[in-house]
Amino acid sequence: MSITLKDFTQYAPRSSRKLLDDIALTVEDRSFVALVGPSGAGKTTLLRAIAGLSSHSEGTLLIDGIPIHDRPVQDRGIGFVFQNYALFRHMTVARNIAFGLDVLPRSRRPDPASIQHRVTELLDLIQLPHLAKAYPDQLSGGQRQRVALARALATGPRLLLLDEPFGALDPLVRRDIRRWLRDLHERMNLTTILVTHDHEEAMDVADTLVVMQEGRIVQAADSATLNATPATPFVMEFLGETLKFPGILKAGRFIPDNQDVAPFPFEGIDGRATVLIRPHKVALVALTGNASVERRPDSPNGLFRYRVLTNSGDFEVTSPTQLSSEELQNVHIQISRGKVFYEP
Amino acid sequence: MNDQPSKTISILLTLLSYGAVVLLIVLPVVLILHEALRQGVHAALETLKDPEARSAIRLTVYVTALVTVINTAGGIAAAWTLTKYDFRGSRFLVSLIELPISVSPVIAGLIWLLLFGRQGWWGTWLAHHGVHIAFAVPGIVLATLFVTFPYVTRTLMPYMEQQGRATEEAAFLLGAGFWRTLIRVTLPDAGWALLSGILLTTARAMGEFGAVAVISGHIPGVTETMPLHIETLYNGYQSVAAFAMAALLVLFAMTTVLIRMFLERSFRKQHL
Numbered sequence: 226m227s228i229t230l231k232d233f234t235q236y237a238p239r240s241s242r243k244l245l246d247d248i249a250l251t252v253e254d255r256s257f258v259a260l261v262g263p264s265g266a267g268k269t270t271l272l273r274a275i276a277g278l279s280s281h282s283e284g285t286l287l288i289d290g291i292p293i294h295d296r297p298v299q300d301r302g303i304g305f306v307f308q309n310y311a312l313f314r315h316m317t318v319a320r321n322i323a324f325g326l327d328v329l330p331r332s333r334r335p336d337p338a339s340i341q342h343r344v345t346e347l348l349d350l351i352q353l354p355h356l357a358k359a360y361p362d363q364l365s366g367g368q369r370q371r372v373a374l375a376r377a378l379a380t381g382p383r384l385l386l387l388d389e390p391f392g393a394l395d396p397l398v399r400r401d402i403r404r405w406l407r408d409l410h411e412r413m414n415l416t417t418i419l420v421t422h423d424h425e426e427a428m429d430v431a432d433t434l435v436v437m438q439e440g441r442i443v444q445a446a447d448s449a450t451l452n453a454t455p456a457t458p459f460v461m462e463f464l465g466e467t468l469k470f471p472g473i474l475k476a477g478r479f480i481p482d483n484q485d486v487a488p489f490p491f492e493g494i495d496g497r498a499t500v501l502i503r504p505h506k507v508a509l510v511a512l513t514g515n516a517s518v519e520r521r522p523d524s525p526n527g528l529f530r531y532r533v534l535t536n537s538g539d540f541e542v543t544s545p546t547q548l549s550s551e552e553l554q555n556v557h558i559q560i561s562r563g564k565v566f567y568e569p
Numbered sequence: 570m571n572d573q574p575s576k577t578i579s580i581l582l583t584l585l586s587y588g589a590v591v592l593l594i595v596l597p598v599v600l601i602l603h604e605a606l607r608q609g610v611h612a613a614l615e616t617l618k619d620p621e622a623r624s625a626i627r628l629t630v631y632v633t634a635l636v637t638v639i640n641t642a643g644g645i646a647a648a649w650t651l652t653k654y655d656f657r658g659s660r661f662l663v664s665l666i667e668l669p670i671s672v673s674p675v676i677a678g679l680i681w682l683l684l685f686g687r688q689g690w691w692g693t694w695l696a697h698h699g700v701h702i703a704f705a706v707p708g709i710v711l712a713t714l715f716v717t718f719p720y721v722t723r724t725l726m727p728y729m730e731q732q733g734r735a736t737e738e739a740a741f742l743l744g745a746g747f748w749r750t751l752i753r754v755t756l757p758d759a760g761w762a763l764l765s766g767i768l769l770t771t772a773r774a775m776g777e778f779g780a781v782a783v784i785s786g787h788i789p790g791v792t793e794t795m796p797l798h799i800e801t802l803y804n805g806y807q808s809v810a811a812f813a814m815a816a817l818l819v820l821f822a823m824t825t826v827l828i829r830m831f832l833e834r835s836f837r838k839q840h841l
Contacts, residue, residue, distance in 0.1 A: 238655070278738055299744040311735035315757045325743035328753070380743065 226289055226302065226383040226416045228252040228275060233284035235274060244270045246440040248284070252418060252433075257410050259427035260420045262437035262463070268420040269308070271437070272386050275418065276305050288384070299329065301384075304377030308388040310369045312361040318372050319344050319357040325380040347375040350409075367398045374406075378413075385410070387419040391426060403430050424464050436460050458566045461501045468507065468540050470500040470560055471568075479565060485516040485535040489561035502563030507542040509533070514557030518548070533558065598819055604812035616810035617817065621790045625798035626817070628706070632794060633774040636713045640770050644721025645756070645763070651722075652729040653737070663726075670719050677715045678783025681708055685784075704786035709794065712780035717770045724766035728759045761833060768829045772822050 228251070235245040245267050252258050260268040273279050274286065277293045286293050288301065313321050320327075326340045335343070348354045351371035361369055370390060377385065390406070391399045407430050410417045421427050427434050428448040435445040436459075444456040448464075455461035458469075472481035472488075479491040479500060487510075505528065509518060521530035521541070528543040533556070605613045616622060647666060651659055669677065685702035686692045695702060702708045736758065740750040756763060778796040785792040789801060795818050802811035 239657075276742060278742070298741060303742060305739070305742045307735050307739060309735060311739040313736060313740075313754055313758065315760065324740070324745070324753075328740075328743060328745040328749050376739075376743070 227254045228384070228416070228418075229285065229287040229290070230275075231285040233274070233282065233286055235270060235279055235282040238281055243440055245274065245282070248442055250435065250442060250445060252416060255414055255416055256433060257407070257417045257431045258419075258433045258435060259431035260418065260435045260437060261422065261424055261427045262443075264422060265439075266437040267440040268422075268437050269388055270440075272388055272418060272420050276303055276386050277301065278305075299333075299380075302380075302382045304380070304382035304385045306370075306373045306377050306385070306387045306390055308390075308392060310361075310373040312369060312373060312376070314361050316360075317357065318353070318359050318361070318364070319348070321361065321372060322347050322375045322379050324376060329380075343379060347379060350378075351375045366393045367395075367402065370394065370402065383414070383416060385415045385417045387417070389420055389422070391421065391423075399426070406430065428464075436463060438463075455564065458499065458501055461564060466504055467501050468504055468542070468560075468563075470502070470563070472498060472500065474498045474565070474567075481560070483535055483537045483558075485514055485537070485556075486558045486560055487514075489559070491565055493565065494567070497568040499566050499568060500560050500563040501566060502560050504541060505543045505545070506560075506562040507533075508559040508562070509542070509544075509548065509552070510557040510559060511548075511552040512555050514555055516556045516558060518553040518556050520548075520553070598823075601812055601815050601819055604808060605816040607812075608809050612809055613813040613816070616807070616813045619810070621793070622798060622810065622814060624790045625793050625795050625814070628709070628793065629775055629795040629818075632706070632709055632713055633771055635710055636717055636774045637767060637771045639714060640717055641721050641763075641767050643718065644725060644766060644770075645751075647722045648725035648729055649751070649755070652726055652732075653734060666719050666722050668719075669716050674712075674716050674777065674779030674781075675783055678712050678780035681711050681715070681780075681784045685711075703784055704788065704792060706792065708784040709781050709792060712784045713774050713777050716777050716780050717773045720769040720773060721763070721766035724762050724769065725759055728762040729755070732758060764832055765829060768825045772825045775818065775821055775825075 230248050230250045233245060233248040233250075234243055236242065237244050248271065250271075260271055262268050270279065274282060275288075275293075277298070288296075288303075293301065313324065316324070322344050323340050326335060326343065329335075334340075344357070345354070348357055351374060353368060353371060356364065356368065356372075361372065364372065370393075374387075374390075387406075391402060394402065403426065406417075409415070419427075419431070424434070433445060433447055434451055436443045436451070436456075438459055444451060444460050451460060451464055455464065461467055470481045470483060470486055472479055472483075472486075473496070474480075474491060474493050475495050477490055477492055478488050479493075479498060480488040481500070509531070516533055516535045519532040519534065521532055524530060528545060529547050530541055530543050531548065531553075532539060532541050535558070617626070647662075651663055651666075682703055683689050684691055685695060685708060687696065687703065689703065692703065700707075702711065732755070736754055737750050740754045745753065776796060777794075778800075781794055782797055782800075785794070785797065787793060787797055787801065789798070793801060795814060799811050799814045799818070802808075802814065
């Protein structure tokens with residue numbers, strides 16, 4: 226199922242404050258898209274808009290080329306999983322899952338035996354066949370999450386929308402469910418859009434990341450493109466740990482303000498600029514500069530961590546190889562593998 | 570340090586609360602029963618067979634049933650609108666809904682009399698068209714409606730507020746329309762709060778005196794409800810009859826309280 230948003234703007238109720246500002250986005254059929262960004266960026270607002278849950282909006286929102294509100298809800302084929310799952314507390318798990326089928330108009334409603342069959346099928350799919358008669362209050366967070374998913378899938382939607390689906394789960398369960406969801410997406414030929422504030426999760430599970438900030442889409446691309454050519458410093462900072470080196474561009478060279486950091490050639494317009502670089506891309510050249518380096522005790526993910534002390538501040542870098550004690554003296558810092566951004 | 574109240578104090582407090590309950594609640598009920606049965610069960614039951622007494626019982630049951638139904642529907646609508654929608658003036662409306670609790674019922678009765686009474690604003694016009702509200706059953710219903718309006722709304726509102734909109738939105742996205750969502754999701758989920766509100770409305774409607782006394786005109790056999798009839802009987806020195814009727818009213822009220830307790834217990838069991 227494809228989704229097209231054009232000039233889509235949404236206002237806060239009873240005010241002219243924009244929650245979504247001039248959104249343009251195309252989601253291809255069968256793609257897996259993650260909406261990422263800090264809280265307050267408008268991710269959930271955008272997801273709700275795509276589900277047809279929002280008012281006070283202007284612009285175009287097409288689902289398979291048809292304006293969303295032109296189709297009755299039953300025919301939209303959208304499954305939505307809420308952040309807090311929004312299960313019906315007074316119904317059993319089985320009734321929760323069957324709800325979408327139970328409320329179909331009589332002419333299209335399957336007979337009770339078929340509904341029962343479908344529920345059993347879905348309970349098997351979410352690996353909770355023994356919990357049909359349980360109430361939501363008796364389930365763990367991960368179980369509730371899967372029940373919410375089964376409920377959303379019962380009517381056979383082609384578009385699955387998930388709002389922070391992994392938010393309340395512990396890390397191990399998170400990874401499992403992520404894999405399982407990706408698998409489900411492939412198997413059922415779904416178009417999936419999920420909201421998350423965790424970029425690693427998004428990169429792990431989605432084909433396309435839509436990075437949002439203050440109600441706008443900053444960049445929408447796959448993770449390789451985002452890493453290679455981040456559109457703004459924000460995108461780069463959001464996608465991972467970043468070091469910042471302000472400086473000046475002059476006559477084909479970038480000259481950092483920090484004198485212990487080496488200038489490097491860069492063709493661009495003269496003026497203030499900033500280099501953003503991942504800690505592991507910083508190169509330390511021994512015996513040519515004035516900075517000193519301290520080894521940090523721990524080494525996460527097999528990387529060695531070093532604290533670089535300069536006259537204008539300290540920062541931490543990582544290296545896949547261990548530096549010898551001579552290499553920690555009189556260090557020169559090279560950042561030419563970073564990204565140059567002009568200051569606005 | 571031990572911050573727990575000492576054993577003596579907790580025993581004292583328990584005794585005190587039991588004392589208060591016995592003195593203020595159990596004792597009056599026992600006294601009512603005692604007075605009613607002073608001349609034996611038979612005499613008490615005889616007084617209830619009096620045509621005016623029967624008319625009062627019938628009227629109370631009728632008014633209570635009607636008012637409970639109307640205020641349940643109205644209360645659900647008001648609670649739903651006020652919690653699920655944030656609109657201009659909604660806060661003002663919330664405080665307005667509580668007005669019947671804070672205003673004396675007598676004033677409520679007077680307001681209706683002012684509007685529908687023979688000298689009232691619309692009284693002459695209505696009387697001309699053959700509609701009788703003051704000193705008639707519709708007036709009693711109106712007065713009772715006013716007095717009992719807040720109960721369903723006020724017991725539902727905190728619950729609905731805490732419900733939030735997510736479950737309703739989930740139901741909507743699963744294809745349920747407004748009514749289905751209300752009947753299958755919102756109300757069952759608020760089940761206990763709703764029942765509690767309905768039973769409070771029932772109990773209050775049965776016992777309403779002030780507002781009804783003003784608007785009904787106290788016509789025995791026509792516009793006298795049970796509370797009014799009790800007063801008439803008592804003022805006429807028919808104390809056995811008065812207390813028999815009072816005992817019946819207490820029985821009604823206690824039944825609603827017991828139903829409430831029973832439902833609460835079964836509700837808890839189902840959900841825990």
